Amino acid sequence: MEKQVLISARRVLTSLPAFDAAKQMINSMRLATLAVSLGGVETLIEHPASMTHASVPREEREAACIQDDLIRVSVGCESLQDLKADFVQALDQVPEPAGVL
Numbered sequence: 001m002e003k004q005v006l007i008s009a010r011r012v013l014t015s016l017p018a019f020d021a022a023k024q025m026i027n028s029m030r031l032a033t034l035a036v037s038l039g040g041v042e043t044l045i046e047h048p049a050s051m052t053h054a055s056v057p058r059e060e061r062e063a064a065c066i067q068d069d070l071i072r073v074s075v076g077c078e079s080l081q082d083l084k085a086d087f088v089q090a091l092d093q094v095p096e097p098a099g100v101l
Contacts, residue, residue: 025094033045
């Protein structure tokens with residue numbers, strides 16, 4: 001499975017192969033708090049399709065590049081090594097999609 005991560009100054013966006021995979025990855029995170037924004041300094045993780053954009057019709061979400069498999073992370077002040085390890089262990093919890101070698 002190709003697991004890509006786009007990193008900017010404070011945000012990380014990643015796309016996994018399906019809605020369930022995205023939710024499983026979020027639920028596997030240990031350091032990130034599942035939240036849209038709390039205004040703090042901790043790392044936050046969200047699933048826009050089921051949280052901030054849940055009321056937006058799928059066609060409109062997809063036109064805005066908000067796919068069901070999109071995960072949004074606002075990186076906080078935790079140790080980079082700790083965050084990296086947390087992402088690796090969370091992504092390792094996501095099963096490979098059928099047919100992918």
